[in-house]
Amino acid sequence: MSNTYPTIHTVGLSGVLVTFAEALDDTANRAALAFRAAVDAQGWDWVHESATSLISAFFRTDLAQHSAASITEQLTDLLATRDWFAAPLPEGRKLWHIPAVFGGDLAPQLDEAAEAAGLSPQDAVAELTSTRMRVITIGFAPGQPYLGTLGEHWNIPRLGTLSPNIPRGALVAAVRQLCLFSNDTPTGWRHVGQTAFHTFRPTSETPFPLSPGDELLFHATTPADYNTIAANNADGAGGATWEALP
Amino acid sequence: MTAALKVIQIGPAAAFQDLGRPGYIASGLTRGGAIDTLAVHEGAALLKQSPDCAVLEIASVGGVFEATAPLRIALTGADMTARIDDASAAWNAAHRMEAGQRLTIGAARSGSYAYLHIGGGFDAPVRMGARGGHMSAGLGKLIAKGDTLPALPDTGTRTGYYLPRDKRFDGGTVRIVPSVQTNHFPPEERARFEATSFKRDPRANRQGIRMEHDGTGFAAQGMRTIVSEVIVQGDIQITGDGTPFVLMCESQTTGGYPRIGTVIPADLPRMAQTPAGGQITFQFITLEEAVTIQQQDAKARAGLAAKAQPLVRDINDISDLLSYQLVSGAISAQADPFE
Numbered sequence: 001m002s003n004t005y006p007t008i009h010t011v012g013l014s015g016v017l018v019t020f021a022e023a024l025d026d027t028a029n030r031a032a033l034a035f036r037a038a039v040d041a042q043g044w045d046w047v048h049e050s051a052t053s054l055i056s057a058f059f060r061t062d063l064a065q066h067s068a069a070s071i072t073e074q075l076t077d078l079l080a081t082r083d084w085f086a087a088p089l090p091e092g093r094k095l096w097h098i099p100a101v102f103g104g105d106l107a108p109q110l111d112e113a114a115e116a117a118g119l120s121p122q123d124a125v126a127e128l129t130s131t132r133m134r135v136i137t138i139g140f141a142p143g144q145p146y147l148g149t150l151g152e153h154w155n156i157p158r159l160g161t162l163s164p165n166i167p168r169g170a171l172v173a174a175v176r177q178l179c180l181f182s183n184d185t186p187t188g189w190r191h192v193g194q195t196a197f198h199t200f201r202p203t204s205e206t207p208f209p210l211s212p213g214d215e216l217l218f219h220a221t222t223p224a225d226y227n228t229i230a231a232n233n234a235d236g237a238g239g240a241t242w243e244a245l246p
Numbered sequence: 247m248t249a250a251l252k253v254i255q256i257g258p259a260a261a262f263q264d265l266g267r268p269g270y271i272a273s274g275l276t277r278g279g280a281i282d283t284l285a286v287h288e289g290a291a292l293l294k295q296s297p298d299c300a301v302l303e304i305a306s307v308g309g310v311f312e313a314t315a316p317l318r319i320a321l322t323g324a325d326m327t328a329r330i331d332d333a334s335a336a337w338n339a340a341h342r343m344e345a346g347q348r349l350t351i352g353a354a355r356s357g358s359y360a361y362l363h364i365g366g367g368f369d370a371p372v373r374m375g376a377r378g379g380h381m382s383a384g385l386g387k388l389i390a391k392g393d394t395l396p397a398l399p400d401t402g403t404r405t406g407y408y409l410p411r412d413k414r415f416d417g418g419t420v421r422i423v424p425s426v427q428t429n430h431f432p433p434e435e436r437a438r439f440e441a442t443s444f445k446r447d448p449r450a451n452r453q454g455i456r457m458e459h460d461g462t463g464f465a466a467q468g469m470r471t472i473v474s475e476v477i478v479q480g481d482i483q484i485t486g487d488g489t490p491f492v493l494m495c496e497s498q499t500t501g502g503y504p505r506i507g508t509v510i511p512a513d514l515p516r517m518a519q520t521p522a523g524g525q526i527t528f529q530f531i532t533l534e535e536a537v538t539i540q541q542q543d544a545k546a547r548a549g550l551a552a553k554a555q556p557l558v559r560d561i562n563d564i565s566d567l568l569s570y571q572l573v574s575g576a577i578s579a580q581a582d583p584f585e
Contacts, residue, residue, distance in 0.1 A: 009425075009426045010423075010424075010425075010533060011425065011426060011476065011477075011478050011481070011508065012423060012425060012478050012479075012480050012481065012508030012509070012510070012511075013423065013508075013510060013511055013533070013536055013537070013540060014478040014479070014480075014508075014511075015476075015478065017426060017475060017476060019475065021473075022473075023471075023473060024473050048268065049268060049269050049270075049271055049272070050271075050272065051271040051272035051476055051499070052272065053473075053474055053475045053476055053500050054473050054474055054475070055473050055475075056473075056475045056476070058271065058475070058476035060268075060271065060478075062540075063533065063536075063537065063540075064511075064536070064537045064540030064541050064544065068533060137474075137500075138272065138273055138274050139272075139274045139474070139476075139498075139499045139500040140274060140474070140498045140499060140500050141274050141382075141383070141498060142270070142273060142274045142275040142383045142384075143273055143274055143275075144274050182274070183382075183383075183384065200274075200275075200383065200384070202373055202374065202383075202384065202385055203373070207273070207374060208270075208273040208274075
């Protein structure tokens, strides 16, 4: 096992994983995004599809048809061509503005999350609505974004016991990250906000509206406005708008 | 008129499937598709059609289906009792149904997932490039009583063929290759893992199969928390309490539990079909050995159509046996019948 990053590992016979760090780190996240894009640009026939998670890039293939040794060699050569940790963010990023209700019946764990972060609920909402959160990865569930990164005081642990059913569109917080849920799900993250934003729109031309690198800014709204948005939400946009980022 | 099967009765977990919807891992959507892809290939071989045709995947209990027009079906996967009207219908075989005939599929006698194939394939709605359901993502729906399951036009004609059944329906040995965190499990822990007899937890589903065992849980060492990364079908995660959890076709796309190994694709059908309580042991093989096995498996799948045999009717299945002229022409044991 190598102590130096990046590492290359086979994953069953289904692909190879290139990992850029041992712990979550912003430069490793950029490296994974940039390296995936560079591999895709090579057009290698063994790459059936590719993906990034927080600090790693995955290339799916059939290792019964394509030799792991030659794939590893190609990836190693490409890794050596530049400093991936200095890579810029992807092109074509968007800044999303998304209405959300914070606290109350719709997001009942705001107060305890604020307390864990050492803030008043008002200050917590002020931070959650003024920090531009970046999509560091999409995954786990369809279209579901993991958003980074809040200040160090938001390094609050996941709950020991799972909340049984947090709804789709929930904004949840843990370990300096926010996540916007694709589906109803049990979770140990704290439910601090509620949106009507659907991250997976299976009948749409663009089923996955968000991409890694996009930024999200949440705008506090009232429960009444939220209910109006949710009741008129055939496209799943949840009242969100976006603008192109330079 | 387009042929279809009308659903008169249906079990709790039947849905359209196919070979899955690849290409969306980056967006958080796993491939999905039939949990036993070998059974999909077997049905396609029996009906001499493409394995890309949509099928009906049935967990636990089947149902009653009425043909609206003459059509062809095949039955593969978990062995369930089956009748067409009053005559029993062989499993792992293709049959013809006439308009108005009823196919009754009962409970599984071995295995976990059964497949009903139709000539031409089911005309299930295409969503994001595939017809298969992905229930955890909200794609597709369970089949309900009263539904009509239409077929696409059928250009084939062959019925009355069967394929010999293999032994994947009762557990056994499942081969695994090292995975990303295998080396973080000490050698003695890996040896104990291979020596342990596991039982399939009855709560297993298309997302994953929890494996129960007697004794202490398994643990990786010398690792800080794993940052979530891509997981693949067949990965064996060791969850917080030391229990192995084998990821299947409809799992999440990422995970943060250490993986002790990965089931090779050729053994995923056995993993999928092992019934609740069935015994499984895991055996490490090298990546090189796995590559050879996978190449053989791909050849075997491609050769299934050639392996199909004409179905000889079992006399116990012939309901009107006494109306057949069974003895005329049988004259004497000494006579030459070809004279």
